[in-house]
Amino acid sequence: MANANLPATRRPVPLALLKEARRQRAFRLRRARQKRWQWRMRRLRRAVAAVVAIAVATIAAGLILPGGLPDNFFLLAMLTAFVAFCLLAIYPASPKPRVEDLEQADLGELAATTELWLESRRNALPPPALDAVDMIGVRLEQLAPQLETLDPMAPASREVRKLLTEHLPGLVNSYTRIPSSLRGQEHAGSTPAAQVTEGLHVIAKEIEAMSLDLSRNDLDALAVRGRFLETKYIAAPKG
Numbered sequence: 001m002a003n004a005n006l007p008a009t010r011r012p013v014p015l016a017l018l019k020e021a022r023r024q025r026a027f028r029l030r031r032a033r034q035k036r037w038q039w040r041m042r043r044l045r046r047a048v049a050a051v052v053a054i055a056v057a058t059i060a061a062g063l064i065l066p067g068g069l070p071d072n073f074f075l076l077a078m079l080t081a082f083v084a085f086c087l088l089a090i091y092p093a094s095p096k097p098r099v100e101d102l103e104q105a106d107l108g109e110l111a112a113t114t115e116l117w118l119e120s121r122r123n124a125l126p127p128p129a130l131d132a133v134d135m136i137g138v139r140l141e142q143l144a145p146q147l148e149t150l151d152p153m154a155p156a157s158r159e160v161r162k163l164l165t166e167h168l169p170g171l172v173n174s175y176t177r178i179p180s181s182l183r184g185q186e187h188a189g190s191t192p193a194a195q196v197t198e199g200l201h202v203i204a205k206e207i208e209a210m211s212l213d214l215s216r217n218d219l220d221a222l223a224v225r226g227r228f229l230e231t232k233y234i235a236a237p238k239g
Contacts, residue, residue: 021134024141025119047088054081099173102165107152111144114164124176125200126183126193132200136168139207146214160210163203171199 058077062069097117105113115137122133143160150157175183175196183192190198 021131021138025134025137043089043091047085050084050088051081054084099165099169102169107150107157107161108144108148110161110164111140111147114168115140118168118172121172121176125172126197128193129197129200132197132204135204136200136207139204139211143207143211143214146211150214156210156214163206163210168203171196171203 054077058069058074062074097113097120099117101113102110102117118133118136122130125133147157147160150160175192178192185191
């Protein structure tokens with residue numbers, strides 16, 4: 001029997017596809033964690049370098065200046081080193097994707113930037129929507145290499161940008177602006193949680209359709225090449 005919570009216009013996502021989406025997400029999260037640690041280590045190295053620089057400068061000044069440096073100057077240098085270490089070890093914070101990053105991203109980077117932004121909003125979405133988020137991640141992985149070779153001025157580029165920089169953020173942000181106490185209450189025949197879930201599934205399907213459209217010329221060319229080879233080397237009589 002069909003799931004009553006699923007709209008009649010949408011079929012359940014195949015389990016194998018969901019498993020693949022979750023496997024890819026686990027890989028992406030592992031890669032993101034590695035990048036975060038690399039970012040933190042850069043901050044730590046910068047902080048240590050600042051402390052060493054202050055220490056070297058203080059010691060050099062003490063050796064060069066006649067009579068050395070007063071004790072309170074050493075205390076001031078230690079305080080300066082401590083403050084510099086704390087600030088540089090904490091700031092700048094690890095970069096978090098924003099909607100503005102989607103709008104400013106080059107076409108070749110748009111799919112990856114969108115995926116990072118959507119992942120950052122994952123915890124704000126209802127549990128039923130997470131399958132759709134995973135599917136969007138898979139579709140964006142498929143779309144990314146196609147966008148790298150697509151003319152930024154082509155009509156297809158404008159459609160992709162509109163979907164990923166306007167419709168997707170608009171849908172997610174419209175949901176997250178609703179107070180949590182109202183997200184499960186029915187409005188206009190459905191709940192906000194159900195509406196954002198269905199909207200994300202629609203966007204996943206639309207990204208898939210765009211990827212197929214961008215591949216159509218290559219698919220047609222491959223089919224023509226296949227028929228040519230078949231005619232030339234298989235169907236042609238040997239003489």
